[in-house]
Amino acid sequence: MRKYLQPGAIALAALAATPALAEFPMDGDVTFVIPYNPGGGFDTIVRTFAPALEEALGATVVPENIPGASGTRGGQEVYRSDPDGYTIGIFNIPGLTVSEATDRDIGFPLSDITWIANLAEEQYGIAVRVDSPIQSVADLCNMGAPVKLSDTGVDSTSSITAVIMFDILDCPIVNVTGYGGSNDTMIAVMREEVDATLKPVGSLAKYVESGDLRMIFTLTEDTVLDGVQNATEIGHPELANFTINRVVGGPPGMDPAVVAMLSDALRVASESAPVQEWAAGSGTALTFMAADETTAMMSALSEFYVQYKDLLAPQ
Amino acid sequence: MGLDALLSAVVELVGGGSFLYLLAGVLLGLCFGVIPGLGGTTALALLIPVTYGMSSLDAMYLAGGVMGATSFGGSITAILLNTPGTAPNAATTFDGYPLAKQGKAGMAIGASAAASALGGLIGLFTLLLFIPVAKEVVLKFGPAEFFLLTVLGLAAIAVSVRGKLLRGLIAGGLGLIFAFVGSDAITGDIRFTGGIDYLWDGIPLVPTLTGMFAIAQMIELALKGGSVAGDEAPDAKAPDAKTMKISGVGTGVLSVFKNWPTLLRGSLIGTIIGAIPGLGGTVAAFLAYSSTVQTDKDPDSFGKGNIKGVIAPEAANNAKDGGSLIPTVAFGIPGSAETALFLAILVLHGMNPGPAILLYNEREVYGLIVALTASAVGASLIGLLIARWLVLITRIDVGIVVPVVVAISLTGVYVLEGRMADVLLTVGMGILGYLMIRFDYPRLTLIIALVLGETAERSFHQVMLISDGQALAFMLNRPVSVILIVATVITFLLPSLRRFRQKRALVK
Numbered sequence: 001m002r003k004y005l006q007p008g009a010i011a012l013a014a015l016a017a018t019p020a021l022a023e024f025p026m027d028g029d030v031t032f033v034i035p036y037n038p039g040g041g042f043d044t045i046v047r048t049f050a051p052a053l054e055e056a057l058g059a060t061v062v063p064e065n066i067p068g069a070s071g072t073r074g075g076q077e078v079y080r081s082d083p084d085g086y087t088i089g090i091f092n093i094p095g096l097t098v099s100e101a102t103d104r105d106i107g108f109p110l111s112d113i114t115w116i117a118n119l120a121e122e123q124y125g126i127a128v129r130v131d132s133p134i135q136s137v138a139d140l141c142n143m144g145a146p147v148k149l150s151d152t153g154v155d156s157t158s159s160i161t162a163v164i165m166f167d168i169l170d171c172p173i174v175n176v177t178g179y180g181g182s183n184d185t186m187i188a189v190m191r192e193e194v195d196a197t198l199k200p201v202g203s204l205a206k207y208v209e210s211g212d213l214r215m216i217f218t219l220t221e222d223t224v225l226d227g228v229q230n231a232t233e234i235g236h237p238e239l240a241n242f243t244i245n246r247v248v249g250g251p252p253g254m255d256p257a258v259v260a261m262l263s264d265a266l267r268v269a270s271e272s273a274p275v276q277e278w279a280a281g282s283g284t285a286l287t288f289m290a291a292d293e294t295t296a297m298m299s300a301l302s303e304f305y306v307q308y309k310d311l312l313a314p315q
Numbered sequence: 316m317g318l319d320a321l322l323s324a325v326v327e328l329v330g331g332g333s334f335l336y337l338l339a340g341v342l343l344g345l346c347f348g349v350i351p352g353l354g355g356t357t358a359l360a361l362l363i364p365v366t367y368g369m370s371s372l373d374a375m376y377l378a379g380g381v382m383g384a385t386s387f388g389g390s391i392t393a394i395l396l397n398t399p400g401t402a403p404n405a406a407t408t409f410d411g412y413p414l415a416k417q418g419k420a421g422m423a424i425g426a427s428a429a430a431s432a433l434g435g436l437i438g439l440f441t442l443l444l445f446i447p448v449a450k451e452v453v454l455k456f457g458p459a460e461f462f463l464l465t466v467l468g469l470a471a472i473a474v475s476v477r478g479k480l481l482r483g484l485i486a487g488g489l490g491l492i493f494a495f496v497g498s499d500a501i502t503g504d505i506r507f508t509g510g511i512d513y514l515w516d517g518i519p520l521v522p523t524l525t526g527m528f529a530i531a532q533m534i535e536l537a538l539k540g541g542s543v544a545g546d547e548a549p550d551a552k553a554p555d556a557k558t559m560k561i562s563g564v565g566t567g568v569l570s571v572f573k574n575w576p577t578l579l580r581g582s583l584i585g586t587i588i589g590a591i592p593g594l595g596g597t598v599a600a601f602l603a604y605s606s607t608v609q610t611d612k613d614p615d616s617f618g619k620g621n622i623k624g625v626i627a628p629e630a631a632n633n634a635k636d637g638g639s640l641i642p643t644v645a646f647g648i649p650g651s652a653e654t655a656l657f658l659a660i661l662v663l664h665g666m667n668p669g670p671a672i673l674l675y676n677e678r679e680v681y682g683l684i685v686a687l688t689a690s691a692v693g694a695s696l697i698g699l700l701i702a703r704w705l706v707l708i709t710r711i712d713v714g715i716v717v718p719v720v721v722a723i724s725l726t727g728v729y730v731l732e733g734r735m736a737d738v739l740l741t742v743g744m745g746i747l748g749y750l751m752i753r754f755d756y757p758r759l760t761l762i763i764a765l766v767l768g769e770t771a772e773r774s775f776h777q778v779m780l781i782s783d784g785q786a787l788a789f790m791l792n793r794p795v796s797v798i799l800i801v802a803t804v805i806t807f808l809l810p811s812l813r814r815f816r817q818k819r820a821l822v823k
Contacts, residue, residue: 044662069515154503176780178500178773180592183648191457193781206669281665
């Protein structure tokens with residue numbers, strides 16, 4: 001009971017001090033929009049953060065799934081909301097960044113979104129079958145035929161990363177897309193349908209551990225796994241720019257004070273024990289960035305992907 | 316090792332308060348099953364946030380209870396109102412509803428209950444047998460096999476519409492046209508959307524099915540008036556035709572044991588199709604139904620109230636749950652929408668299901684299997700207990716039934732994604748469905764083509780890419796592919812063979 005009384009008392013005090021202005025976040029529930037169905041990566045991270053965020057913020061946080069159109073529908077919903085801090089959302093980044101860079105209409109300008117925080121970041125690796133003769137990216141590119149890779153959809157981030165990376169290396173590929181999920185793409189490697197797959201290091205690690213796949217490369221600046229080449233070693237450190245981000249944003253024109261409150265609460269949440277435990281168990285790399293840093297990262301990402309506009313535009 | 320986990324899951328279920336979670340799951344599953352538009356996937360999606368505070372094993376009991384109970388729940392509305400409660404029950408309407416109209420609804424529900432329970436048990440038993448070799452099985456099924464399975468499914472559609480081949484092909488063609496709306500699975504190009512954002516993800520199955528069956532059937536009933544069974548039971552001697560007494564439930568249960576080959580075939584088809592991601596219960600039940608018709612001595616008796624037409628699809632759509640867990644135990648990948656949500660629950664509980672799922676999550680996997688088993692049997696028992704009251708629905712005036720069903724199904728469709736566009740699509744499909752009833756076009760053919768179309772297109776493109784354009788040579792090198800090609804050829808030849816034999820018998 002006390003738990004509920006306390007924020008109430010503070011709210012009352014605040015109301016008494018500034019009768020005209022109700023203080024965020026005491027006005028109601030905070031809706032946290034998830035642009036995908038329950039159960040996916042976006043849903044899981046939001047639902048894991050929600051209880052800790054509630055505690056840090058002192059307001060009820062309601063995760064709401066608004067799936068559809070590759071994450072654009074949920075994004076549009078956040079974009080159209082009132083910029084009062086009571087509606088925030090997680091965004092499909094860099095999926096939306098790439099869509100925008102290739103002139104695809106996502107229904108709102110990404111640069112207008114008020115960026116609040118970055119929660120997690122994942123890097124990519126490349127794996128082959130455990131008994132494959134291929135030991136390195138150079139081996140892959142010297143097979144005498146285009147490298148066959150497996151992926152979910154052409155607009156998935158890993159697929160985009162693969163297209164750009166192998167173009168930089170001047171190495172032809174056949175990207176076999178259409179697999180149901182990232183697990184299916186790794187099983188496709190085991191079934192010998194394709195030569196290799198490029199996926200987040202955390203996902204590949206499960207199959208490396210079970211002895212089904214072998215990692216040959218990580219798109220990182222430094223060594224992540226002993227004996228596995230990284231981007232710097234093959235002379236292309238820029239490949240480490242390809243990451244998956246879990247970015248939280250709100251409608252355009254939010255009050256900086258509210259943004260700071262939300263950002264701080266998300267930081268406290270990401271340091272809380274339940275979130276840390278979950279991250280360790282699920283292999284998620286928590287990489288917290290506050291509002292300013294996130295905004296800078298988002299514009300750097302847009303510039304980065306615009307360079308590859310011609311390569312990524314639908315033929 | 317597996318046996319220990321299985322035993323401890325049973326002990327925990329019987330011992331603690333976990334049993335209540337299972338019971339809650341079963342009751343919830345029955346309700347979500349009965350209501351057209353809602354199904355197991357919706358129930359589980361709504362439950363996911365609720366499971367957050369539970370132990371992972373209790374969450375499994377709840378999820379298993381729901382999964383095991385929905386398809387039997389859905390058969391009740393399929394039989395009584397010609398309105399499948401969930402997608403997989405669509406095939407049950409073919410013979411279930413004629414039985415209800417003849418005043419034999421009790422018998423049909425009895426058969427559905429027994430077939431669901433036994434089908435579920437056979438599916439799970441098959442799963443237990445397969446666990447040691449699950450990895451090998453999954454590795455044998457790639458895009459080539461998925462493509463050939465869809466071809467087999469399309470072949471089954473073509474031969475299932477006996478007597479009205481042209482109408483069947485038109486309905487199937489329309490289903491395929493619907494299936495190709497939205498973004499291309501391979502290139503990501505947006506096709507046939509007419510500039511409507513809603514269609515980017517394609518024409519969704521649940522609103523289409525709910526419209527085609529629930530809404531269309533209510534339009535039909537409303538225009539006809541009366542009640543479903545009331546005045547038109549042709550068999551006036553049927554014990555429950557005039558009085559309000561319901562009988563035949565026991566006969567229905569017994570009929571499943573009498574027709575055990577039908578039960579077994581339905582269950583095996585359900586298990587196999589269940590293991591293929593993307594096909595699921597609707598296709599499994601349809602294939603079980605059509606194979607039962609094709610191999611029966613008297614195929615003309617189907618569609619008019621043959622009890623085997625209830626047993627086969629109901630056995631299949633419960634057995635598919637066992638099958639859909641084969642890819643899950645092998646690699647931690649989902650075989651169906653429900654198992655995807657099961658995996659999501661594990662993720663939410665801080666687990667990381669993957670190829671080592673049986674190593675790290677053995678407790679949860681076996682917990683789910685035990686819950687599914689208990690639920691398949693439990694739901695049927697509850698169903699049998701309340702069958703006599705349920706059947707009374709067929710005697711209620713349609714003036715009351717129609718508005719209730721329409722309101723509930725449209726709400727159900729809305730709840731699923733919270734999109735008004737889904738409701739509009741449901742109404743549109745309802746009108747199309749009514750026109751199809753009116754002009755005698757098979758609706759399920761359209762639905763099956765809609766389900767198969769996307770998988771067929773995607774996996775064909777994949778095979779072309781993987782094989783460097785030599786698709787046929789690639790498939791002929793794979794044993795499972797060859798078996799599927801042979802099965803497809805046989806499916807096409809069976810009707811001709813039967814005709815040939817009939818002619819010869821006549822000549823003699």
